[in-house]
Amino acid sequence: MINTLSSQQVKKFPKYVKKWLDIGLSCEPLDFEKAKRAVKKCYKVAGLKSPKYFFQTDSPFSGCIFSYLLQVRNQVWRNQVSNQVSNQVSNQVSNQVWNQVWNQVYGSHESWLSFYDFMHHELKLDCKKLLPLIALSKVCGWWDPYKNHVILQHRHVVLHRDFRGRLHNECDMAVKYRDGWGVYALNGVRVPEWLVLTRAEELDPRELGKITNAQIRAEFVKKVGIDRCFYKLGKVVDKVGHYELGMLDLGDDRARPYLKMLNPSVPDMWHVEGVPIECDTVEKALNFRKPVEMRNIPIREDGESWYQQGDVCVWPKGAASLRMYPSVLT
């Protein structure tokens, strides 16, 4: 049994990290012939008969649609129904296609293979059965394995990251495939297209309240600016440390309370989140934000410690009382 790695082996980590980052970030096109050969070996290792048909698509999205259509097409021809089924297909594809994403294998994004690659080559542990999958990851994007057919996908043609390696592009898609499908992202957060493509000065800060995801909302605040998103929409009614409670008018002439908070872990990231109308102090707003089960625990100065990491609170089970503020907030 191997209990430790030698210093020589550890020194090789960066080589494998670079290798697998290069694989995952590669924008090279699918090598169809090499991918087919690797897939046949994968099936053989799995004790399965090699698939008869190989298809290629341009992105995970077109891969999903193609995969779904192949399945539905089989049903259509079996049932020999025409118009009604065609209408059902188009409705179902739009509803169902996202479920299909989770049936896919991640090809060049299967970073867990790096572990076995290292084990096989450096520790000489027998990981031969994974070698075809490793070979496939070097030449192919995501792929869908089925009994009689396989759908191989091209990798992204464009990938933009910030200096911290997070998906980020302020002008266009952060990840783009050759069929035009892709993902918009800012600072590692997947955001809607309009948030990237609309200029900051054209974004209406009053839209803040309609954004339901807190991370997207924080990116909106970052782009629009905390000044326009908070101070210009209303007035501050209470302040404790970095927390400020403001009564904001989001376009309907009604002032509602929002709590402005500085992210303790991410520089210059502000969160602006709604609290109920009865919260007229920072303290009441912070208390409202706690999970309901926590709110039922009495607050005492000598209460037990609790912790908050982002939007997750952790507290001792069965605590008789808790302190007002988290002992550690990150």
Added chain:
Amino acid sequence: MKKLREPILADGEVTGHAHRLSSGVEVFEREDGIREFELKHSDVLRHEEHGPITLAPQKYESGRVLEYDHFAEEAKIVAD
């Protein structure tokens, strides 16, 4: 209560990040959404964007913070 496959207290919808304990820690989820776990040894709660938090050995509960959606007029768990 159901035992979760991974020791995760919460994961992000749009970032792919997760609030994660060490493998080997068993995390259970109650019907009310609260997650429970017990640490026999000190452990570190990690997240890709937030600083780590060291937790002493004991039983814990965890939950996500709330916000109030003034347009839907309802309180809800913060989604990130």
